[in-house]
Amino acid sequence: MLITTTMTTIFDKQMNIAHQLKGADLFTLTVFLTAARHLNFRAAAVELDVTPSAISHSVKTLEQRLSVRLFNRTTRSVSLTDAGERLAMKLGPAMSSIADAMLEVDDLRATPSGTIRINASEGAIRMVLRPVLARFLREYPQIHLDIVNDGKLSDITGDGFDAGIRLAEAVPQDMIAIRLTDNIRFAAVGSPTYFAAHGRPAVPQDLHQHDCIRFRFDSGAIYRWEFARQGAVETINVNGPLTLTDQPLMVDAAIDGIGIAFVPEHLALEGLCDGRLERVLDDWCPSMPGLRLYYSGHRHVSTALRALIATIAKPQ
CATH class of the missing domain: 3.40.190.290 (D-Maltodextrin-Binding Protein; domain 2)
Known part of the structure; x- marks a missing residue:
């Protein structure tokens, strides 16, 4: 397929941007967004499976490169500066698009793989997920499940989850919901x-x-x-x-x-x-109304998540 002049221009622009980002790679930006979401470096470290000092170092490196403070940090609290808030608002949709693009390419693999992050109540975990966990992980050894027991009705999109499981009445109206249980x-x-x-x-x-x-x-x-x-x-x-x-x-x-x-x-x-x-x-x-698995209709649904949904729906 021939690359048009327009596509060449787009690629050139993207390469220029990539060159500008050479001191702040995708991981550094991911660290920033994760810390901005939690407003807690230790919680960000747990999610990304790195040390708190690695989070602090990465944020400091980004601040030095941009010559602006992104977080207000004390011994008791972490908050975003005005610059940090602006950067988070701009980066959020862009990083989400990058993640979706990576997932779409990953879906070309013959075998579903990757991490699925699920937010669910304890009752939902016991009733829906626990009976299928062993079977699912045995059938899909390249998938890692990261299940968070949460009773606070978190914003699954904003908090970086692929899907949530809740009673139907608690599912936000802008989500796609799949029925898992009877009333x-x-x-x-x-x-x-x-x-x-x-x-x-x-x-x-x-x-x-x-x-x-x-x-x-x-x-x-x-x-x-x-x-x-x-x-x-x-x-x-x-x-x-x-x-x-x-x-x-x-x-x-x-x-x-x-x-x-x-x-x-x-x-x-x-x-x-x-x-x-x-x-x-x-x-x-x-x-x-019973339990629903729900996810954003504005994001790509990975083959790994579709495999989990099919496993839950499949009779044992």
Whole structure:
């Protein structure tokens, strides 16, 4: 295929830019953007699998080359200067385009390879990813999975993830979402010994007289229990002796007789089946849209990510 004059001009311009960047290669710019996203050199080092001193040295080298300070650094905090903010805003889309171009070329390989970064809640990891991990990594040995357990509903694009897994209601509207599970039902459960000592709530409002095991989001907010029956909706701000950020631990606490837990039904099934747990308010417990894997429609979807999606969807 002949290269036109226009293409030659474009290549010449790109080569000139590459020459200008010889003191600040792609890795240095990647380090800068990662540090700018985290505002924490140690966190950037963990993500890039280098030492914090390597991050600091790379940033210092870039600042010296540009003759401008990009970060304000103290012993307690890191923040972007005005120049740093401007550089990050300009570099972000450009580096994203470079990454997409590399992924498209990488997809020409016969075997899917590379790293897939997934952001998901702990429940999603246990329910969707854990059952397929061994099979997936055995079938695709050239793929590395980097799974982050995160309950803060992170911006997956801004934070450098390839995809996220969340309940459907938590997926941003501008994302492409793939259904992974049927609707998820919640269950209010407690131990037989707890109900023998405290009685059983007949309606959601009765929970105010019970010990409840509360759930705290990573944001710090306490989950308010949501019930529904025949069009009537009840939202209860429960109280109790224990607040946790881990739903499986809530189930364990309910089994131990500490109080009533309100959790996704699948987490409590084992205890319900062997009699260590009993249901209450069953006709009030709602179902909600299940888990979705989602990703940006504005970025290239690698063959590695497509392979993961196919593996999750494939019956064992």
